[in-house]
Amino acid sequence: MNMLSAIPVWQALLGGALIGLSVAVYLLFAGRIAGISGLIEGAFGRSGRAVLNVIFLLALIGGAWIGAHLRPSGVAVHVTDSIPLLVTGGLLVGFGTRLGSGCTSGHGVCGMSRLSPRSIAATLIFVGTAALVATAMSALR
Amino acid sequence: MKTVLVAIVSGLLFGIGLSVSDMVNPARVLAFLTVGRGWDPTLAFVMTGALAVAGAGWLLKSKLSRPLAADAFHVPAKGAIDKRLVFGAIVFGVGWGLVGLCPGPALADLALAPLTTGIFTLALITGIALFHFSFEKWVAAVRAPHTGEDA
Numbered sequence: 502m503n504m505l506s507a508i509p510v511w512q513a514l515l516g517g518a519l520i521g522l523s524v525a526v527y528l529l530f531a532g533r534i535a536g537i538s539g540l541i542e543g544a545f546g547r548s549g550r551a552v553l554n555v556i557f558l559l560a561l562i563g564g565a566w567i568g569a570h571l572r573p574s575g576v577a578v579h580v581t582d583s584i585p586l587l588v589t590g591g592l593l594v595g596f597g598t599r600l601g602s603g604c605t606s607g608h609g610v611c612g613m614s615r616l617s618p619r620s621i622a623a624t625l626i627f628v629g630t631a632a633l634v635a636t637a638m639s640a641l642r
Numbered sequence: 643m644k645t646v647l648v649a650i651v652s653g654l655l656f657g658i659g660l661s662v663s664d665m666v667n668p669a670r671v672l673a674f675l676t677v678g679r680g681w682d683p684t685l686a687f688v689m690t691g692a693l694a695v696a697g698a699g700w701l702l703k704s705k706l707s708r709p710l711a712a713d714a715f716h717v718p719a720k721g722a723i724d725k726r727l728v729f730g731a732i733v734f735g736v737g738w739g740l741v742g743l744c745p746g747p748a749l750a751d752l753a754l755a756p757l758t759t760g761i762f763t764l765a766l767i768t769g770i771a772l773f774h775f776s777f778e779k780w781v782a783a784v785r786a787p788h789t790g791e792d793a
Contacts, residue, residue, distance in 0.1 A: 505673055505682065508664050513684045516663020517691025523655035524692070525699025530648040532709030533716050535656065537745040541767060545774050557649040558749055564657020565666060565750030576661055578755035579669035580762070586740055591748070591762040593737025595769020596777070598745060601730020605744045609689065614696035622723045623731040630735025635675035638740065
């Protein structure tokens with residue numbers, strides 16, 4: 502984590518605002534919640550909705566590519582190279598977000614901006630748990 | 643057709659936002675989640691920007707009787723905080739704290755660093771599929787009924 506240099510506050514706010522705009526557009530035009538874990542689960546269905554979810558998710562991947570190229574210095578992605586950690590983490594995040602009906606976007610952005618008590622509780626719990634785990638992992642290194 | 647366009651525009655905005663805000667970098671997210679020296683506040687600013695604009699969206703929604711490009715709103719009712727929500731959030735939090743990736747950035751990184759993050763994304767989709775195809779029904783039978791789709 503030493504290679505991490507700060508990004509400007511305006512850039513973080515702008516990126517966040519774009520995510521918020523995505524949520525607002527999907528809500529006002531499609532009438533639905535733009536929660537990513539929910540969109541992925543919905544993609545397993547057999548209706549036209551599943552196709553629409555896949556289109557949203559593919560556009561998200563394309564948008565990330567565009568966003569990375571809008572940044573003059575590009576983006577760096579630093580992640581653990583431990584395969585057991587990646588697999589365990591992925592399974593827990595996938596299963597946990599569906600069991601809890603939402604992730605950082607569904608509860609964190611959509612639900613909290615709606616002042617939903619369930620979403621506020623879920624966000625406090627997953628951020629708190631993640632902070633405990635990340636801090637403990639960093640102490641072990 | 644209109645809904646396809648909405649999905650494309652929303653998806654693009656979401657992805658661009660993730661890259662611009664650097665949430666695609668797990669090291670950035672872990673630097674927020676790790677309490678102590680070198681703490682990085684970026685995620686809090688990202689959340690602030692997102693909540694401000696999404697909040698305005700909810701205010702505008704209250705003025706609409708139906709969505710602008712669909713027949714009806716499909717938003718979850720504001721239910722009670724149950725065991726399922728709490729346990730799910732804890733399981734998610736453990737995985738997030740281990741790697742620093744949540745579902746949005748995990749997908750976004752398929753465009754940026756598929757070789758290093760792809761295993762996580764594959765496991766993430768597997769975890770969601772496991773839930774969808776088996777545990778969903780089991781959990782619904784044993785625990786509280788599904789209170790709806792929050793996300």
